[in-house]
Amino acid sequence: MIYQKMLLRDFDKTLMAVALLLFALGLVFLMSATSVRGQEMNFGYITKQIVSFAIAIIVMLAVMNVDYQRLIDASWVIYSVNILMLILLMFIGRARLGAQRWFALGTFAVQPSEFIKVTFVLALASYISGRRYALNRLENLIGPFFIFSAPFVLVILQPDLGTASLLAPTLFIMLYAGGANLKHLLSIGGAGIACMPVFWHFLRDYQRQRLLVFMNPNTDPLGAGYTIIQSKIAVGSGGLFGKGWLAGTQNQLNFLPERHTDFIFSVVGEEWGFVGGALLVLLYFVLIRRIFRIARLTSDTAGKLIAVGIGTYLAFQVVINIGMTIGLMPVVGIPLVFISYGGSSLVATFMAVGLVLNVAMRRSTF
Amino acid sequence: MIPANTAKEEAIMTMISGMFALLLLGLVYTQVLNYETYFTQSQRNFIRVLPIDGPRGRIFDRNGRILVNNRISFDVSCVYQEIGPKDAFIKTVSGILGVPARQIIKALNRASESSLSAPVVICEDIDSKKAIALEELESDLQGLMVENRSKRDYILADSGAHIFGYLGEINEEELERLKDYGYRMRSLIGRSGVEKYFNNYLTGIDGGEQIEVDSKGRRVNVLGLKEPVAGKDIWLTVDTRLQLLADKLLANKTGAIRVMDVHDGALLAMASRPSYDPNIFIDPDGGGERLRLLRSPSKPLVNRALGGLYPPGSIFKIVVACAGLETKRISRSTRFVCPGRFSLGSAVFHCWKELGHGSQDIVEAIKNSCNVFFYNTGRALGVDTIESYAVKLGFGRPAGIELQEESAGLVPGRLWKMIALKDAWYEGETVNYAIGQGYLLVTPIQIIRMTAAVANGGRLVRPYIVKRIGAVDVSGMRFQDTGISQETLRIVREGMKRSVQDDSGTGRRARVEGLSIGAKTGTAQNPKGAPHAWFTGFAPWDDPKIAIVIIIEHGGKGGIGPADMAHQIFAEVKDAGLV
Numbered sequence: 001m002i003y004q005k006m007l008l009r010d011f012d013k014t015l016m017a018v019a020l021l022l023f024a025l026g027l028v029f030l031m032s033a034t035s036v037r038g039q040e041m042n043f044g045y046i047t048k049q050i051v052s053f054a055i056a057i058i059v060m061l062a063v064m065n066v067d068y069q070r071l072i073d074a075s076w077v078i079y080s081v082n083i084l085m086l087i088l089l090m091f092i093g094r095a096r097l098g099a100q101r102w103f104a105l106g107t108f109a110v111q112p113s114e115f116i117k118v119t120f121v122l123a124l125a126s127y128i129s130g131r132r133y134a135l136n137r138l139e140n141l142i143g144p145f146f147i148f149s150a151p152f153v154l155v156i157l158q159p160d161l162g163t164a165s166l167l168a169p170t171l172f173i174m175l176y177a178g179g180a181n182l183k184h185l186l187s188i189g190g191a192g193i194a195c196m197p198v199f200w201h202f203l204r205d206y207q208r209q210r211l212l213v214f215m216n217p218n219t220d221p222l223g224a225g226y227t228i229i230q231s232k233i234a235v236g237s238g239g240l241f242g243k244g245w246l247a248g249t250q251n252q253l254n255f256l257p258e259r260h261t262d263f264i265f266s267v268v269g270e271e272w273g274f275v276g277g278a279l280l281v282l283l284y285f286v287l288i289r290r291i292f293r294i295a296r297l298t299s300d301t302a303g304k305l306i307a308v309g310i311g312t313y314l315a316f317q318v319v320i321n322i323g324m325t326i327g328l329m330p331v332v333g334i335p336l337v338f339i340s341y342g343g344s345s346l347v348a349t350f351m352a353v354g355l356v357l358n359v360a361m362r363r364s365t366f
Numbered sequence: 367m368i369p370a371n372t373a374k375e376e377a378i379m380t381m382i383s384g385m386f387a388l389l390l391l392g393l394v395y396t397q398v399l400n401y402e403t404y405f406t407q408s409q410r411n412f413i414r415v416l417p418i419d420g421p422r423g424r425i426f427d428r429n430g431r432i433l434v435n436n437r438i439s440f441d442v443s444c445v446y447q448e449i450g451p452k453d454a455f456i457k458t459v460s461g462i463l464g465v466p467a468r469q470i471i472k473a474l475n476r477a478s479e480s481s482l483s484a485p486v487v488i489c490e491d492i493d494s495k496k497a498i499a500l501e502e503l504e505s506d507l508q509g510l511m512v513e514n515r516s517k518r519d520y521i522l523a524d525s526g527a528h529i530f531g532y533l534g535e536i537n538e539e540e541l542e543r544l545k546d547y548g549y550r551m552r553s554l555i556g557r558s559g560v561e562k563y564f565n566n567y568l569t570g571i572d573g574g575e576q577i578e579v580d581s582k583g584r585r586v587n588v589l590g591l592k593e594p595v596a597g598k599d600i601w602l603t604v605d606t607r608l609q610l611l612a613d614k615l616l617a618n619k620t621g622a623i624r625v626m627d628v629h630d631g632a633l634l635a636m637a638s639r640p641s642y643d644p645n646i647f648i649d650p651d652g653g654g655e656r657l658r659l660l661r662s663p664s665k666p667l668v669n670r671a672l673g674g675l676y677p678p679g680s681i682f683k684i685v686v687a688c689a690g691l692e693t694k695r696i697s698r699s700t701r702f703v704c705p706g707r708f709s710l711g712s713a714v715f716h717c718w719k720e721l722g723h724g725s726q727d728i729v730e731a732i733k734n735s736c737n738v739f740f741y742n743t744g745r746a747l748g749v750d751t752i753e754s755y756a757v758k759l760g761f762g763r764p765a766g767i768e769l770q771e772e773s774a775g776l777v778p779g780r781l782w783k784m785i786a787l788k789d790a791w792y793e794g795e796t797v798n799y800a801i802g803q804g805y806l807l808v809t810p811i812q813i814i815r816m817t818a819a820v821a822n823g824g825r826l827v828r829p830y831i832v833k834r835i836g837a838v839d840v841s842g843m844r845f846q847d848t849g850i851s852q853e854t855l856r857i858v859r860e861g862m863k864r865s866v867q868d869d870s871g872t873g874r875r876a877r878v879e880g881l882s883i884g885a886k887t888g889t890a891q892n893p894k895g896a897p898h899a900w901f902t903g904f905a906p907w908d909d910p911k912i913a914i915v916i917i918i919e920h921g922g923k924g925g926i927g928p929a930d931m932a933h934q935i936f937a938e939v940k941d942a943g944l945v
Contacts, residue, residue: 036580037586239401240398249409250408253578269397274398278390281389288379296372312382315385315386318389319389
């Protein structure tokens with residue numbers, strides 16, 4: 001039944017096309033980011049990324065195949081499994097770069113925190129839409145905060161500030177879209193910010209260091225500040241038109257750490273310049289607009305909230321990621337969706353896209 | 367179908383649009399407005415200029431024998447960020463170099479503070495076997511580098527040190543002044559001698575290699591090369607054989623020896639003791655020794671031939687003899703009787719020979735160095751005439767050698783005494799003046815200049831030591847005529863010849879078979895202890911070519927130690943075919 005004419009009528013081709021285009025561009029950037037001047041091209045990363053892409057497409061199609069209402073119904077199971085994985089991770093996870101974020105699965109490493117963003121959105125949409133009573137009463141916000149707190153605390157414990165920094169705005173915006181009182185939300189948000197000093201105590205040393213460095217990268221130019229300084233140099237030296245593909249000196253001479261993962265935008269900025277960088281930002285913007293268009297056109301609360309939630313976390317992820325390469329945001333360690341190297345992120349992102357497409361295709365069936 | 371209320375979605379989208387707009391502004395700010403800054407920084411990141419030393423010019427002797435050379439020195443340095451496990455690194459490097467681990471840890475600490483990927487020196491000038499051993503390990507020992515540098519090598523060690531001088535690292539003030547001329551931190555600059563006064567010729571022009579490096583400072587590409595230019599070589603007038611002999615003769619003594627061409631002033635040897643090894647000043651471990659040299663009360667860094675001030679003693683009798691004969695106060699046949707003493711009022715002045723020399727003419731008086739003859743002559747001349755002849759023969763001012771470390775000496779007179787001591791001149795002082803005692807102070811180079819003038823027919827030559835710079839001959843002879851008559855000079859030379867030739871002459875110990883020599887010895891009283899011993903002479907007597915001067919501080923009688931040394935030098939001069 002999946003490719004019935006009726007379903008295909010509302011299949012958002014633009015959204016799909018932009019997502020695929022972003023991935024294709026990502027391969028081009030990734031090729032540059034994984035090459036080193038004076039060394040033969042290493043296609044290992046590209047090959048792995050393409051394999052991940054194949055898996056991502058299969059997962060996306062699978063997600064699209066099932067009516068999202070069924071997924072909403074099953075959201076508690078999905079959410080609980082994901083939470084369980086995060087708990088399990090604390091005991092058997094593979095530590096990389098000082099954080100336990102991965103499960104080893106053959107040659108692939110699965111990162112449950114990439115998926116929690118989608119499953120959290122699903123669970124929250126389900127909770128809000130399942131309750132008929134209004135969210136504009138303060139006590140009714142307690143449930144959503146429990147749904148939020150479990151993954152939030154778990155990813156912070158990993159520690160994964162990046163994912164945590166995406167969950168918070170997603171929660172607030174979904175609550176707002178679901179009808180919560182803006183005053184209530186602002187007070188809670190204000191209280192959360194006021195609690196930051198307490199929160200500071202729970203941070204690891206390297207995280208504190210990163211936040212301090214965000215304020216002033218020159219405090220530790222060879223340590224924590226190194227990445228941000230080198231990244232700014234890379235992006236800035238790209239100028240208007242960039243240094244050309246494979247011609248970025250910051251990139252090709254290895255001055256940029258993590259340039260194929262979290263800092264891939266530095267490579268884009270250096271080699272493709274402002275024109276390339278702005279075009280990429282614009283593509284993301286088109287993608288997000290498309291997702292919010294679907295939200296607007298969907299009358300079903302659950303469907304609408306899914307689109308809002310996914311649109312919100314993708315938007316924040318893009319802005320935070322690119323922002324940190326030019327020093328606008330603190331370095332929190334999140335990948336650039338569709339582009340950064342990494343299977344979990346790619347699969348989770350296409351899963352999210354599939355979910356939104358699912359909503360778009362089925363919103364008019366009732 | 368369109369849901370009634372989409373205001374919230376639109377509000378959220380507006381906020382997100384705002385975020386994206388901010389992001390674009392950030393990109394404009396970074397990539398467009400601050401492009402220049404970041405572009406420069408990216409260039410600085412990957413382009414590095416490795417200086418290549420332009421070697422200093424070498425120094426040769428008159429026969430083309432190399433005296434100061436440059437050799438390759440191997441310096442071990444490291445790039446801290448590249449080093450793998452520190453403990454293993456320290457252990458391996460310390461094992462091969464044979465230096466304590468503590469020294470390497472110290473260097474590593476320095477390296478960890480240095481800016482990104484700049485190499486820091488661990489150990490300078492290691493021997494070539496260790497360098498090869500380390501170079502073989504370079505690929506395993508990440509972060510280690512063995513670099514070649516050009517290092518000054520003073521082949522004669524402490525011989526001729528005062529001619530060559532020494533090098534020192536440029537100081538901040540000089541760097542500020544000279545940085546436009548290619549000097550940089552740790553550049554070496556001449557501190558004395560030829561190294562100092564010919565520094566601008568000797569200094570090479572550093573070249574450089576512009577290389578592309580990766581984030582670990584490893585060379586990826588060569589972008590450009592500027593060849594270094596070596597400094598100009600310098601040829602000296604020095605004869606290494608004589609120089610080595612002079613230094614050997616002075617070993618364990620304090621004093622100076624000069625050997626000079628009487629006609630053009632070319633210095634064949636210039637030794638001064640105590641000496642030092644100029645290599646110490648470029649040796650990284652030479653710090654303690656350097657400090658000792660600088661603080662030593664015997665002042666080994668002073669070139670005694672140029673800077674040392676001594677009373678001339680009897681050597682000065684040559685000046686008085688010239689003055690007496692020129693002013694006709696005495697003649698070839700004037701005789702004075704020497705009873706061993708000379709009275710002036712109530713004061714009594716002694717001859718060095720207690721029983722006296724008996725009746726003496728000028729030639730015998732020079733031969734015997736008779737004080738009484740010169741007391742009489744001096745008294746007849748008066749202080750003003752002695753003073754003017756001392757000046758005529760080059761005393762009281764620098765001899766004009768290129769190495770400007772010369773003292774002027776002191777030629778006293780009535781005016782000088784009035785100004786300096788606020789006292790009148792006494793006749794007793796004139797009598798003392800005539801035998802080279804009293805306030806008079808001279809340098810060995812002034813004495814040899816005087817001897818050369820007597821030998822060459824009355825011309826005061828300008829001593830020099832640099833013959834050629836690169837391809838340019840700079841030996842251009844310069845002299846002043848003293849105006850002293852040939853007859854006078856002939857008589858003085860006669861006396862100097864007899865001083866060596868006669869068995870009773872004061873300089874007889876300098877005699878060399880088959881070579882006629884003229885000489886005058888001196889024993890200069892001084893308040894600090896035993897008298898200074900002088901010897902000056904020239905050869906061959908009938909066609910003078912070479913002059914020498916020797917002073918041994920507190921060396922006793924000039925007719926003994928210095929005359930023996932002169933004997934060896936004249937023998938060497940004859941052997942080398944210089945006369």
